[in-house]
Amino acid sequence: xVSERGRRHVDALAAARREGLRAVITFISAHPRCxxxxxxxxxxxxxxxxxxxxxxxxxxxxxxxxxLEKGKVLLDSPxxxxxxx
Numbered sequence: 001x002v003s004e005r006g007r008r009h010v011d012a013l014a015a016a017r018r019e020g021l022r023a024v025i026t027f028i029s030a031h032p033r034c035x036x037x038x039x040x041x042x043x044x045x046x047x048x049x050x051x052x053x054x055x056x057x058x059x060x061x062x063x064x065x066x067x068l069e070k071g072k073v074l075l076d077s078p079x080x081x082x083x084x085x
Contacts, residue, residue, distance in 0.1 A: 003044055003047055007044075007050055009025075010054050011050065017054070017058045023059040023060065024060040025054070025059060026062045026063070027039075027061075027063045027064070027080070028066065029063065030065075030067055032076075034065055034080065036063070036080060036081040036082065037081070038082070038084070048084060062080075063077075063082045064077065064078055064079075064080055
C-alpha cells in the first residue's frame with residue numbers, strides 16, 4: 001500500500017539531516033529467509049524516490065533481521081542489506 005505517513009517520516013528525517021542532526025531509518029524483518037530488505041517501489045515509487053534522496057543526503061538507512069523464539073526476540077543480523085534500486 002502507499003504509505004503517506006512513511007513519506008512524511010522520510011521527509012522529516014531528511015530535514016533533520018539537513019539541519020546537521022543524525023538521522024537513521026531502520027527497517028526490521030522477521031522473516032527467516034529474508035536476505036535483504038527492499039521497499040515495494042512498484043506500489044509506492046514516490047516513497048522509494050524519497051528514500052534514495054534521503055540516503056544521498058546522509059540519512060542512514062539500515063536493516064535488521066530478527067525472529068521470535070519461545071517468547072524471546074533474537075537478533076539474526078544487525079546489518080541486513082538494503083536495496084533501494
